[in-house]
Amino acid sequence: MASDTAAAGSAADLVAALPPSPAVWCSGLRKRYGRRVAVDDVSFSVARGEVLGLLGPNGAGKTSVIKMLLGLVRPDAGEVMLLGRPGKDPLARAGVGYLPELFRYQPWLTAAEVLALHVRLVRARVPASEQHDCLELVGLADRAADRVGAFSKGMQQRLGLAVALVARPELVVLDEPTSALDPIGRVDVRDLVLALKARGVTVLLNSHLIGEVERVCDRVVILDRGRVAASGSLDELLGQREVKLNLEGVDARAEARLRATGALTRAGDWFTVAVPTDDAGTRVPDLVRDLVALGVRVHAVEPGRISLEERLLGILRHRPEDTAS
Amino acid sequence: MTALTMAGLTLREASRRRVVWALVALTVTLLALSGWGFAKLAGLETSQGTLTSGEARLVASQLLNLVMFGLSLIAALGTAFLAGPALSGEIESGMALAVLARPVRRSAVLLGKWLGLVAFGCGYVALAGLAQFLVVRATVGYWPPEPVAGLALLAGQTVVLLTLALLLSSVVSTMASGIVAVGLFGATWVAGVVGGVGEALGNDGVARVGTVSRILLPTDGLWHGAMHAFQDPSALVQFGVERTGFPFLSDAPLTTVYLLWTVVWVAMVWGLTAVSFGRRDV
Numbered sequence: 001m002a003s004d005t006a007a008a009g010s011a012a013d014l015v016a017a018l019p020p021s022p023a024v025w026c027s028g029l030r031k032r033y034g035r036r037v038a039v040d041d042v043s044f045s046v047a048r049g050e051v052l053g054l055l056g057p058n059g060a061g062k063t064s065v066i067k068m069l070l071g072l073v074r075p076d077a078g079e080v081m082l083l084g085r086p087g088k089d090p091l092a093r094a095g096v097g098y099l100p101e102l103f104r105y106q107p108w109l110t111a112a113e114v115l116a117l118h119v120r121l122v123r124a125r126v127p128a129s130e131q132h133d134c135l136e137l138v139g140l141a142d143r144a145a146d147r148v149g150a151f152s153k154g155m156q157q158r159l160g161l162a163v164a165l166v167a168r169p170e171l172v173v174l175d176e177p178t179s180a181l182d183p184i185g186r187v188d189v190r191d192l193v194l195a196l197k198a199r200g201v202t203v204l205l206n207s208h209l210i211g212e213v214e215r216v217c218d219r220v221v222i223l224d225r226g227r228v229a230a231s232g233s234l235d236e237l238l239g240q241r242e243v244k245l246n247l248e249g250v251d252a253r254a255e256a257r258l259r260a261t262g263a264l265t266r267a268g269d270w271f272t273v274a275v276p277t278d279d280a281g282t283r284v285p286d287l288v289r290d291l292v293a294l295g296v297r298v299h300a301v302e303p304g305r306i307s308l309e310e311r312l313l314g315i316l317r318h319r320p321e322d323t324a325s
Numbered sequence: 326m327t328a329l330t331m332a333g334l335t336l337r338e339a340s341r342r343r344v345v346w347a348l349v350a351l352t353v354t355l356l357a358l359s360g361w362g363f364a365k366l367a368g369l370e371t372s373q374g375t376l377t378s379g380e381a382r383l384v385a386s387q388l389l390n391l392v393m394f395g396l397s398l399i400a401a402l403g404t405a406f407l408a409g410p411a412l413s414g415e416i417e418s419g420m421a422l423a424v425l426a427r428p429v430r431r432s433a434v435l436l437g438k439w440l441g442l443v444a445f446g447c448g449y450v451a452l453a454g455l456a457q458f459l460v461v462r463a464t465v466g467y468w469p470p471e472p473v474a475g476l477a478l479l480a481g482q483t484v485v486l487l488t489l490a491l492l493l494s495s496v497v498s499t500m501a502s503g504i505v506a507v508g509l510f511g512a513t514w515v516a517g518v519v520g521g522v523g524e525a526l527g528n529d530g531v532a533r534v535g536t537v538s539r540i541l542l543p544t545d546g547l548w549h550g551a552m553h554a555f556q557d558p559s560a561l562v563q564f565g566v567e568r569t570g571f572p573f574l575s576d577a578p579l580t581t582v583y584l585l586w587t588v589v590w591v592a593m594v595w596g597l598t599a600v601s602f603g604r605r606d607v
């Protein structure tokens with residue numbers, strides 16, 4: 001008897017010691033619409049708490065992949081796991097919030113009623129005050145009692161964000177969340193994703209605004225013509241980083257010190273230094289300290305890297321099919 | 326749970342959309358017109374003098390059937406046009422995306438919508454039918470022999486049609502599903518009339534048209550059962566043999582087998598809808 005309990009205990013320990021299952025896992029996803037192959041053998045995973053950016057040109061299959069993850073589209077082949085459950089089980093979506101690319105909400109309901117409906121569909125207990133906070137978060141607090149049918153497109157997208165967030169999701173899937181938003185709304189969404197990340201919520205973000213993706217994502221998956229063209233953390237994909245410095249009074253010694261850090265390019269008072277990725281985070285502060293000691297006046301230090309945009313364009317322009325032809 | 330939520334949502338949609346106001350307007354018009362007509366009937370003088378109360382009852386019972394046919398047509402149109410957008414319309418507009426991405430089974434969503442529409446259709450038939458009975462009673466003093474059974478059959482007819490409209494809605498686009506459903510409804514009714522004429526003429530081939538169409542789509546069969554429950558039992562005796570084929574009189578109540586078949590039919594069509602909706606990409 002005692003050994004039984006011990007065995008059960010150790011089994012539980014084993015399970016508990018297992019690394020947590022990824023928030024999203026998919027393998028070999030395929031989908032064809034008629035003759036056109038929309039998604040071809042796509043596999044990737046998103047760890048819990050990670051923010052993953054899904055990038056790619058129009059028609060690359062991003063939305064199709066997202067819909068297959070959420071059980072909205074039946075894959076022709078491949079498997080999906082969401083939050084540790086097989087995608088075929090509707091309960092896998094219990095902790096998922098989703099903002100569709102083509103968002104539309106029941107026009108005959110008010111904004112508050114739409115949120116209440118989704119809370120009920122998830123069978124979550126979210127008090128009305130928290131639902132209202134959610135509307136406030138997306139800037140719709142004063143329109144809570146208005147019919148959705150009278151909302152502008154951007155307001156509907158904001159409502160969609162609130163719907164995605166209202167049931168305390170563990171995984172949030174945003175398909176072009178800023179397509180209809182004003183510049184302030186875009187910044188709001190960025191802050192919102194960063195806030196989710198800080199709370200440990202996993203985010204899968206599909207966006208054409210590369211700057212947005214670059215600022216908030218830990219990793220990106222680049223899709224092209226239905227296939228994964230590249231994937232990895234930003235550091236892996238972008239390789240080196242660089243620092244731009246605005247300096248005054250640079251003499252030969254200071255320039256030598258700059259060169260000692262990495263390859264140097266100069267444009268007037270602006271110096272750009274490539275920083276190797278193995279940098280433990282000390283090179284830049286050390287450089288600035290030494291420059292100041294050498295009597296250089298430091299006006300600005302801006303971290304920069306080969307932008308994701310350049311990298312993305314590079315990947316998409318050098319596709320194997322293109323080089324072959 | 327999901328089904329109940331969706332049923333509530335469907336009812337709320339029905340009550341907030343313009344379709345409802347169109348239904349209310351049509352119904353009120355029909356009630357008012359029939360009230361006026363029945364009031365005239367009560368004091369009607371024919372070439373042979375005033376109608377006897379028996380004759381008046383007879384005419385009233387047929388007119389009631391005629392008006393109830395109008396009501397059932399309104400119910401059919403109304404629910405078909407509510408059911409039409411229920412699946413394909415929401416998929417086309419993208420409204421289904423956020424809902425179906427929730428931890429819900431598609432069959433539960435479908436059940437909810439169906440229940441909501443059934444509640445709406447039955448509620449409409451009950452209210453409008455009762456109002457019509459009261460109008461007839463107030464004007465000519467006629468009360469149908471089996472009002473509850475008749476209304477239940479009319480409600481059944483509505484359920485059959487909205488189930489069909491939902492099935493169509495899961496495969497074809499919004500407008501098409503409503504139109505096709507109503508078209509099929511009309512076609513079976515016509516086939517029923519043709520079959521009735523065939524019976525009157527003693528032509529088995531033509532009579533079979535009605536029988537077959539009644540089996541394929543049970544709306545017309547249920548309608549005949551409903552008429553039988555509304556009409557004055559003496560009507561048939563009075564009219565004798567030559568009346569068979571008259572579209573607003575029914576000579577026999579429904580058989581249990583036919584009612585069972587209707588239930589099986591609804592279950593089958595519902596199941597097909599669930600399969601087709603479950604496999605559909607949204």
Ligand SMILES: Nc1ncnc2c1ncn2[C@@H]1O[C@H](COP(=O)(O)OP(=O)(O)OP(=O)(O)O)[C@@H](O)[C@H]1O
Pocket residue numbers: 033036037038056057058059060061062063064065101
């Ligand atoms: N319902 C559909 N029927 C037919 N083809 C479809 C359907 N949905 C997507 N496709 C096709 O699948 C391919 C991928 O489409 P998808 O919407 O996934 O692209 P995307 O990467 O999201 O593009 P975008 O950046 O424009 O949103 C396209 O070629 C598209 O034509």
Ligand SMILES: [Mg+2]
Pocket residue numbers: 062063064101
């Ligand atoms: Mg897309």
